Amino acid sequence: MLINSITKKYKGTVALNKLSFNFKQGEIVGLIGNNGAGKSTLMKIISQTIQEFDGSVKDNHRVGYLIEEPKLFSNKTGLAHLSYFSRIYGNKFEMSEYEQLLKGLQLFDVLNKKVKQYSLGMKQKLGIVISLLNNPNYVVLDEPTNGMDIETSLEVLEQLKKMARERNVGILISSHKLEDIENVCNRVLFLEKGNIVDEQQVNNQRHHILKLVFNTPIELAKFIHHQEFGTIIYSSENTVEVETEAENADVFQFLNQLDIKLIDFTTEKRTLRNVYMSKLGGGYHGN
Numbered sequence: 001m002l003i004n005s006i007t008k009k010y011k012g013t014v015a016l017n018k019l020s021f022n023f024k025q026g027e028i029v030g031l032i033g034n035n036g037a038g039k040s041t042l043m044k045i046i047s048q049t050i051q052e053f054d055g056s057v058k059d060n061h062r063v064g065y066l067i068e069e070p071k072l073f074s075n076k077t078g079l080a081h082l083s084y085f086s087r088i089y090g091n092k093f094e095m096s097e098y099e100q101l102l103k104g105l106q107l108f109d110v111l112n113k114k115v116k117q118y119s120l121g122m123k124q125k126l127g128i129v130i131s132l133l134n135n136p137n138y139v140v141l142d143e144p145t146n147g148m149d150i151e152t153s154l155e156v157l158e159q160l161k162k163m164a165r166e167r168n169v170g171i172l173i174s175s176h177k178l179e180d181i182e183n184v185c186n187r188v189l190f191l192e193k194g195n196i197v198d199e200q201q202v203n204n205q206r207h208h209i210l211k212l213v214f215n216t217p218i219e220l221a222k223f224i225h226h227q228e229f230g231t232i233i234y235s236s237e238n239t240v241e242v243e244t245e246a247e248n249a250d251v252f253q254f255l256n257q258l259d260i261k262l263i264d265f266t267t268e269k270r271t272l273r274n275v276y277m278s279k280l281g282g283g284y285h286g287n
């Protein structure tokens, strides 16, 4: 799908500002940003819920979506919803196609219960299944794990990975739960004030940041001059931060060879949360 220079204004507010990116079927892309950054607006444009905007979106004719809360009927059963929405899409609901997914989401056994008996998490999960009834090429999900406990979130994320892999569905997912995004996405887009300000691949869990505190600036300079572990991302008079994949033991061996003794050594995993905090920093109030 090709999203090309989209601008969306609501009266005085610019919600999206010449935003462009593309994503492929089978790929899972995360969308993160502070409140008001434009995530929902972008998803509504992709899913054609909003049709008035400048710019263009190519290849978005078969898009499933769950944006905000799913629109459900409290007196109908889960199964009735699946039949109803399938009919809207001009299909007949085939249980065999969805049984594995429904079982994976722990919904299969409650399909004959009325939705008013469902928890928020169950409703969200039903909304996700409904978003798939059109056999979409792409799905956009706005905070799909909202209101779910950790176990349920993991269940959903596992099913999303499976969907992307087995049905070749491209998924765009927004969340304030950075760990969820990190768990499921191949790529993350950072949205700020209606534009993408950065993009990260989420495929290398081995990266971490070493923080080394030296006795003297001379030892620090010696380390910087000789090190080939990774990228120096910060240095001051006696402190260096290196982004690296190296094992701690190798670093210590190297320091011994140079005859350098440290005052302090810490290592921090390069999580999406850390990246996010350094990119978008202060305004983040996610959980």
Ligand SMILES: Nc1ncnc2c1ncn2[C@@H]1O[C@H](COP(=O)(O)OP(=O)(O)OP(=O)(O)O)[C@@H](O)[C@H]1O
Residues within 6 Å of the ligand: 010, 011, 013, 014, 015, 033, 034, 035, 036, 037, 038, 039, 040, 041, 042
């Ligand atoms: N219907 C609307 N009318 C007027 N302004 C709107 C409307 N919808 C969104 N906006 C404004 O557009 C901007 C982007 O909003 P949007 O809901 O897309 O952000 P978001 O990143 O999804 O935020 P959140 O994380 O809070 O859901 C905000 O400034 C918002 O106030």
